Amino acid sequence: MSSVQPIVARATPLGEGAIAIVRLSGSGVFEITDQLFFPDRGGLFSTVPERTMSIGRLVDGDRSLDHPLAVRFQAPRSYTGEDMVELHLHGNPLIVDSTLQLFLRKGCRLAEPGEFSRRAFLNGKMDLAQAEGLADLIRAESDIALDLAQQQLGGELSRRFSHFRHEIVDFLALIELELDFVQEGYELLDYEKLSSTLQSLLSDIRDLLVSYRTGDLLRRGPRILLLGRPNAGKSSLFNAILGYSRSLVSSQPGTTRDYVEERIFYRGVVLHFLDSAGIRETDDDLEAQGVSFATNLIPLADHVLYLIDSSLPESTLATEDNHFISLSQKYSQSHFLKVYSKQDIGVSIDTAHSVSVFDRLSVEHLLDSLIAQYSTHKTDSLILLTQRQHQKLLAIESFLSSISNVTDTPTELLATDLRAILQPLSELTGAVTNEDILDAVFSGFCIGK
């Protein structure tokens, strides 16, 4: 079989179910999975018998993502007729997303609409009638996608990118003019303007990416991690929030050794709370595992509430402050919030985030401040991007951030960079051909001898 690019996609519908299936198909999917999935019974995934389920750990670097079931289908005995892998994950959208991202990073590409079926057809797994149905489906899906893009914010998204597309085409025209008509000595490129345009494109894209994360967050509900030294009152707060006793509560430090997740519905927003083990140097092996787990959880959380026991001596409070700062700097992706607990017995600290589990109002204040950014008013301005659009934006972001300094980049390389940006950009706005760029050159400048 000739080499086919590996693709990945979620096979079960979006949303939260008990399990979610992620499918991979194409050349090298076994080798890729071998790097990420480790069967519990040992050995490589690629050597387990085909069409049997094996359980194991799905790992991203030193972080364990999930404990899924995996099945191997050897070509041609698979749906697509290519080598395929199915991963049966726990249905948490976060896990599914992280898994998709992980495989994308390992060289898979997100499948196009209908691509698994198309491959099935190409490999003789489907007859023409089925295929024609599929063609209509692809048409319909892309029409819907187009409508969606045009409807997003009343076409704001495509307008915004069309604008950037035009600007980049105009810059490219100036660059190509300079390159292709070098004898005529045109050097009209305004590097400062180019630099600021690229900056503003980058910041727009970052806004959109944030908006994507927020929109995505809203669908699945933000994850809030409770973090802090042992006995900082994490489990008490956790229980107060849940309104019933879910975690083991005791005054002995280090009782919560694993982590506990619960979901509440608060003023129309779903909030996932994670209660972690306390952060502390410890000899207790089991607890040490829990502690390292707690810091492992930080990248998964959208918010981290760092609890500080306000009844501790002032010097300890200062140390805690420093610890909070260093943690929040280390994990800058999550929002860190400092929360002073035990206000009933500790020094009164007058911030919005001082709580006592015996003071219901103080807990509600905390929750209100957490959901403030997800209030209905703000959701109107959220742009709900599809995962495909999200991928393109990430690609543009990565190209943009690789252009360090436009004035120091040789002109022909700058042109290569701008074309690289145009590629994903044009997939959001419509194609840009060589002819479009030449048109911009010829319509604007008097050239040629």
Added chain:
Amino acid sequence: MVRRQYDIIVIGGGHAGIEAASASARMGCLTALITLELETIGRLSCNPAIGGMAKGQLVCEIDAMGGEMAKIADISGIQFKTLGTKKGPAMWSPRSQNDKDLYPFYAQQRLREIQGLDLIEASVEDILIDKGVIKGVRLEKGDFLSCRAVILCAGTFLCGRMYTGEDQTVGGRIEERSAEYLSGSLRNVGFETARLKTGTPPRIHRDSINYSSCEKDFGDENPQPFSRSSKEVQNQIICYTTWTNTQTHQILEQGFDRSPMFTGRISGSGPRYCPSIEDKVFRFADKSGHMLFLEPEGLNTDSVYVNGFSTSLPEDIQAMGLKSIPGLEECKIIRKGYAVEYDYFPPHQLLPSLESRRVGGLFMAGQINGTSGYEEAAAQGLMAGINAVMSFRGENPIILDRSQAYIGVLLDDLSVLSTTEPYRMFTSRAEYRLLLRRDNADIRLTELGGNLGLVEPRQVGRVREKMKLVREGELLLRKLNAQYIGGDGTVWADKAWTLLKRSGVQLTSLVFSDGENLPDSILNDHEVLEQLEIASLYEGYIDRQVREVNQFKEQEEKLIPSEIDYRKIQSLSSEGREKLTKFRPRSLGQASRISGVSRSDLSILMLYIK
């Protein structure tokens, strides 16, 4: 000598015809080149120059494949300049001023030396086609010559009409005839034709120019030839530059009401990148001056080409306009400028091999395909010559792709996208231009030229040896530590390979540590050193382009069967269906380059072409 039977007949002796005839005969086919006048073979109809941006790369590619143009340009060249040297190496483009008498002289001399090639002076009145297959050609006087393939390289001579002001004459080049019947004969068998126009500036007498009012334009201090097989070249002339002014523009405007362009007597589209002076004045009214280049047309001629002043305005206006320009106050016109309008065959009617889709064995190359420029014509001529031979032998055509050569970009653009204005090559047309450089044309193409029998084995061996040295050199440079001392005395120490990435650092300016050095075989080979410097400078970008090329090839390899009926594929968008039906792409990759064919059309198409 005229025989009755040939393997391949080339019609036309311009730059396409020369390459086509040479390649065909040197690959072993009995070939005839038929042209209206033998002594016009290789004439430089327009500017006396070869190469320039992107075109220079084409010339080097033609050379690497074993074509003629680079060698003729080198021996007839009188000033040499590499353009784009302020940019990176992908932009370096050689250009020469050529002697307009020597160029055809050497072209004809080279052709006459080729075994199995007859040069015939005649007008071809008809191409005989039987059931979609070439049978031969009929000459003006009724003679019939049989052949298995025809390469049509008729340039601007098909129903050529020349215009100056209100005068109109029949012909494809001044004082030469036009081929009046050929395009009609092909239209009769179903070929589509359209009109294009191009123009040429007046030539003036060299002794009538006041050079002290102009600026000198010298050749390079260290002039470089186009061809790897040319030893050395010399600058023998100086060019000059001057500027038009608002007074010139006012004078020219007085002739607009008698201009064939503005009065609508010429309907064909002209090139936007090579506008006539009246077009420049009209479209860019706010520009107060346009630069002109005064280029001597040779060593033993009085004629100077006024580059930038292409015009079809009435002769009196041309003369008055020129006299308002610094340095040209007293100038004498030797030959007036004129526009020429001619038939061309929109090139989507061709396969990428330049063989007609309609008639087996009929190849077309050069300006009749809607291109402009000697270099574009020569590149097509070479490929048409090669592929006519392949077709004669019943073998698969040689198709260069967009990642291999500018020649590939050219033929792909023509056959896939067609053209409605005279097509000129630009570096910006090449997606992979960092890979398609003048310096590596031999590495890209010489092996192929050798396999075809167009490049001598010795030259192929030389390129192989060079590639081996480049590989060895790269390994060494990645390993060895070195120092570089900057202009301000700063010392940079790193791996040699890394130091080379700094702009302006040359390999020979590195000081290697621990007494190490590159072997002499590398140090003494400036072509190898150049490859190493460029590879290091462009690293990262080149990797990225190579990755893109791989993806590109995946699409190019997905072939669309030629019998596919797009009307039956209901799910295609209507625009997509219409464009696919018109352009009939051969692969999914080609389909993706046609505007109007959407991504979902491609997905749908993929279903039908397994």
